[in-house]
Amino acid sequence: MNESPTISLHIPPKMWCDFQKSMVKSRMFNEEVIGFFFCQRHQVSKRKVRYIPKTWVVPASDCYEHQSASGLVLKQHFHSYLLENHLQAGLDIVHIHTHAGGGVPDFSHVDDRYESEYARFISSHFPDQPHLISGVFDENLQFGQFRIWDKKGQRFESVDFYHSLFDVSNFQEVMNNTDLMFLRQKIFGSANQQLLGQLKVGLIGCGGIGSIFAELLGRLGVKNWVLVDPDKLETVNLNRMPGATEEMVQQQWYKVHYVKHLIQKIYPEDSCVQTIPTGIESELSKQEIATCDLIVVATDNHLSRKTAQELALQYMRPLVCLGTHIEVKPDNTPRMYCRITVPPVGGGWCLMCGNIINLQRAALESAPLEMNQMAAGAGYLEGINDPAVFWLNSICASTGVGVIHGMVSGFLNVDSGIDWIYEFPVNDWRKTNTEYLQTDDCYFCGMNSLEEVVENSDFENSDFENPDLIIW
Ligand SMILES: [Zn+2]
Ligand SMILES: [Zn+2]
Secondary structure, eight states, X not given: OOOOOEEEEEOOHXXXXXXXXXXXXXXXXXXXXXXXXXXXXXXXXXXEEEEEEEEEEEEOGGGEEEEETTEEEEOHHHHHHHHHHHOOTTEEEEEEEEOSXXXXXXXXXXXXXXXXXXXXXXXXXXXXXXXXXXXXXOTXXXXXXXXXXXXXXXXXXXXXXXXXXXXXXXXXXXXXXXHHHTGGGGGGOHHHXXXXXXXXXXXXXXXXXXXXXXXXXXXXXXXXXXXXXXXXXXXXXXXXXXXXXXXXXXXXXXXXXXXXXXXXXXXXXXXXXXXXXXXXXXXXXXXXXXXXXXXXXXXXXXXXXXXXXXXXXXXXOOEEEEEEEEEEOTTSOEEEEEXXXXXXXXXXXXXXXXXXXOHHHHHHHHSOHHHHHHHHHTTOSOOTTSOOXXXXXXXXXXXXXXXXXXHHHTSSOXXXXXXXXXXXXXXXXXXXXXXXXXXXXXXXXXXXXXXXXXXXXXXXXXXXXXXXXXXX
16 A cells, blocks of 8 residues: 655744734634745655745735635735745645634535635646645634645645644653653653654764764753764864764764764664765755754854755754854963854744854855865864864853753743853853844845735735745
């Protein structure tokens, strides 16, 4: 038998919250309302397909031909406008409407008929034959369900819906000896522990920060990893990599294999660690990182951070960025920093607009080797000789693990993103006010945050070239 894949729709928490608010606001009395997401399809594995939103639209009440508690019809030209502007190549449509009342509503016969026609219409009118996913919610958008139609509008299958940061679910209540291992952190809840056990973390950079991070997050309960790093262990690394030995250096271990070794020491039986000894720019790395629930970047180079951020935006994955920096003042006293950055999932601000990475450097790093050597000679690049110590890296890695623990357990809200900088020895924790990081026109994340309430005047008499509507 050919088992069909499970299909899920993932909307980042903040985006879902904004959408809910817009939907409720677009209602005048108690009438039904409609909203749309335009989503990209991501085949995670043979048995798993995820839909990820690229943009959303909630029509204002003047876009309706007819709107009441028992049904609604959108103006024809609104529909044309919507599809021409938002249905970019390769995207599928998610159509959400509400029913009056509370609780999980059922699709009505009218819904069946209308959606079936709509599914047929869009698949036959657009070259990419987009699919229709439809959702029905209660009037406050608290409870609902989704289904995906086939292109002929004849059959549908149910779609799992997630609006939390992590989509790991269906916990089985299995008891095993790892329960005892986590006894002392039981206070955080067994659901939290199980989520950690199922979480798949993509770690880019298995060096001085990445290895400590993996050791700490592994001990917290994370067993599934994708490790990416092109480098081999060197003697100069031994001042800051836990458990690394001169013997490993002699045997020319890749850093990814060394970190895998750390994880397997914690979980000899049931860990799953994939090692990719190349840069993040390789197709294989990108592909595998995209299947992770969480992306962590702990490299000292700008190009890999840029690539990690692009992947996080494209696949709507939470991204955690870790870094340290040591400099020496003219009077010979060192100033040391560590920085933990989590840009908001789904855009708002990103590493590029938050100035956490330097695009010129990223460009230099992508240049051929000779040019890099020239740039390094001219002082443009930070090299591997940058000062680094175990204890400072540990503060950074520990805090990063704490942030992830908070994201998983829900005791830390990262919806608007966080950017924390610690300075030693003045012992000063600074939190960047993330409102200042918000950028509307960032090339990387600005378009991603496109979301709006479209009003009739926005499109009436327009030739569909509204310059404000940029699609990713
Ligand atoms: Zn309905
Ligand atoms: Zn940005």
